[in-house]
Amino acid sequence: MQLQLSELHQFEAGGNPFVYLVPSGGIFALDDLSRRTIEVLKQRPREAVDLLEELVAGGAGREQARNCIEELVATRALEPAGGRQAAVDEAPAAFPLQTLVINLTNQCNLSCQYCYEFGEDKVATPEGKPKFMEFETAKQSVDFLFAEAGSRKQVHITFFGGETLMNFPLLKRIVDYSRQEAAQRGVAIDYSLTTNATLLRPEIIEYLSENAIGVTVSMDGPKELNDQLRVFANGKGSYDIIVPKVKELLRQHRTRPIAARVTLTSGVRDVIGIFRHLKEEIGFHEVGFAPVTTSPNRLYAIGEKGLDDVLAQFEQLAYEYRDYALRGELHGFSNVSDTLSELHQGISKSHPCGAGLGLLGVGPSGDISPCHRFVDSDTHKLGHVSEGLDREKQQEFLKHGHIHAKYDCHSCWARPLCAGGCYHEAFVRYGDTGHANLHYCDWIRGWTDLCLRIYGEIATQNPGFLKHFDQRKAA
Numbered sequence: 190m191q192l193q194l195s196e197l198h199q200f201e202a203g204g205n206p207f208v209y210l211v212p213s214g215g216i217f218a219l220d221d222l223s224r225r226t227i228e229v230l231k232q233r234p235r236e237a238v239d240l241l242e243e244l245v246a247g248g249a250g251r252e253q254a255r256n257c258i259e260e261l262v263a264t265r266a267l268e269p270a271g272g273r274q275a276a277v278d279e280a281p282a283a284f285p286l287q288t289l290v291i292n293l294t295n296q297c298n299l300s301c302q303y304c305y306e307f308g309e310d311k312v313a314t315p316e317g318k319p320k321f322m323e324f325e326t327a328k329q330s331v332d333f334l335f336a337e338a339g340s341r342k343q344v345h346i347t348f349f350g351g352e353t354l355m356n357f358p359l360l361k362r363i364v365d366y367s368r369q370e371a372a373q374r375g376v377a378i379d380y381s382l383t384t385n386a387t388l389l390r391p392e393i394i395e396y397l398s399e400n401a402i403g404v405t406v407s408m409d410g411p412k413e414l415n416d417q418l419r420v421f422a423n424g425k426g427s428y429d430i431i432v433p434k435v436k437e438l439l440r441q442h443r444t445r446p447i448a449a450r451v452t453l454t455s456g457v458r459d460v461i462g463i464f465r466h467l468k469e470e471i472g473f474h475e476v477g478f479a480p481v482t483t484s485p486n487r488l489y490a491i492g493e494k495g496l497d498d499v500l501a502q503f504e505q506l507a508y509e510y511r512d513y514a515l516r517g518e519l520h521g522f523s524n525v526s527d528t529l530s531e532l533h534q535g536i537s538k539s540h541p542c543g544a545g546l547g548l549l550g551v552g553p554s555g556d557i558s559p560c561h562r563f564v565d566s567d568t569h570k571l572g573h574v575s576e577g578l579d580r581e582k583q584q585e586f587l588k589h590g591h592i593h594a595k596y597d598c599h600s601c602w603a604r605p606l607c608a609g610g611c612y613h614e615a616f617v618r619y620g621d622t623g624h625a626n627l628h629y630c631d632w633i634r635g636w637t638d639l640c641l642r643i644y645g646e647i648a649t650q651n652p653g654f655l656k657h658f659d660q661r662k663a664a
């Protein structure tokens with residue numbers, strides 16, 4: 190049998206060689222002999238017997254060399270020449286729903302200039318639709334979630350807006366109703382929400398804590414940065430209003446970690462300063478960052494140079510994360526945790542995220558969308574909660590977004606985690622949800638390589654820390 194290298198990415202962690210196997214998402218440390226085997230096969234494919242003889246001629250014992258080849262074949266680092274297979278299968282036709290993102294309202298009391306819902310790049314067409322969800326629609330949404338969850342024993346509801354807390358009474362009714370329904374079905378349910386924090390009050394905080402509702406606060410760092418774009422309609426910044434409320438939230442909500450979510454823009458790029466402020470001065474448990482989703486010509490878009498600067502700061506924080514992890518401590522930079530979690534679970538994606546698959550969004554009107562970023566958009570509607578999913582449209586969306594359809598990605602070693610990137614970003618940038626986010630490739634590969642190196646170091650020096658990623662789901 191002729192053997193060749195399968196698709197793999199080599200990297201070093203703490204001075205030790207590793208490989209990341211693209212078809213399986215596996216990560217392996219290499220001993221001297223397996224590294225030599227890979228180097229030999231890098232030159233050209235070999236008959237297995239010739240490979241064995243070459244390793245023996247290089248000083249390896251015959252039995253040792255045979256075991257090494259067998260192990261590399263078993264782990265799929267080596268494969269029969271010409272026998273390359275597709276990395277992932279087609280998405281199953283009926284995938285059980287796990288998470289429903291319910292947009293309680295499309296109204297917001299802030300006017301953040303980069304908002305994907307209201308800003309210049311918005312995809313929503315809310316005209317003539319309800320601004321606030323009615324209880325009847327909410328009930329239908331919950332029924333829809335359970336009906337689509339199939340035999341899942343755990344489901345999740347995320348509350349979203351607009352500003353989520355502008356419809357807090359409905360949130361409480363949904364929790365009551367869905368909890369009853371879940372108990373009757375013997376299904377576990379949990380909840381989370383995203384908020385701009387302006388409307389937090391002691392009784393709301395108490396309710397969120399009592400009901401173990403996870404909270405993510407959208408906030409962009411210290412006052413001078415946060416208030417650049419996170420403003421009220423009159424242009425006034427939101428920082429002074431939200432900080433006392435966030436501090437109260439962090440003091441009183443003891444049942445779930447509280448996260449901050451930062452949107453990076455051309456003028457808000459001091460990643461390290463923002464992290465220090467939100468984590469150490471304000472006290473968030475986790476802080477995650479994402480560059481703004483926008484057309485490249487907007488003033489607040491981050492250009493290529495800006496992205497390099499952001500990645501360099503991400504790198505610095507990621508190494509800090511590693512040092513914490515090696516001491517067994519949690520650091521709180523959630524971008525690293527999310528990627529390590531996917532690497533640890535050996536994820537190899539057919540689609541970039543769960544949108545349209547295990548996750549769906551529902552808008553105030555009851556229209557179903559692939560995720561919260563597409564709610565209220567007629568173009569992206571996948572049905573209505575009173576009638577169910579439009580399977581044909583769902584399949585069309587998933588087929589279009591499948592990694593098989595993204596030719597640019599087929600030879601990319603980072604595709605098991607990236608799979609072409611966010612559909613919403615692709616739509617805003619290229620007008621097509623199925624387009625690969627090619628403007629981010631260097632960033633994605635640089636980031637994935639960095640996280641692989643950190644993963645390798647943790648796996649070698651403090652493997653017990655990786656238990657944190659057994660359950661964690663990327664945000």
Ligand code: SF4
Nearest residue numbers: 598601604607609630
């Ligand atoms: S979008 Fe770029 S980084 Fe992502 S899988 Fe495709 S080619 Fe790779």
Ligand code: SF4
Nearest residue numbers: 542544560611612613
């Ligand atoms: S990655 Fe993009 S498409 Fe996927 S759920 Fe998030 S916003 Fe939606």
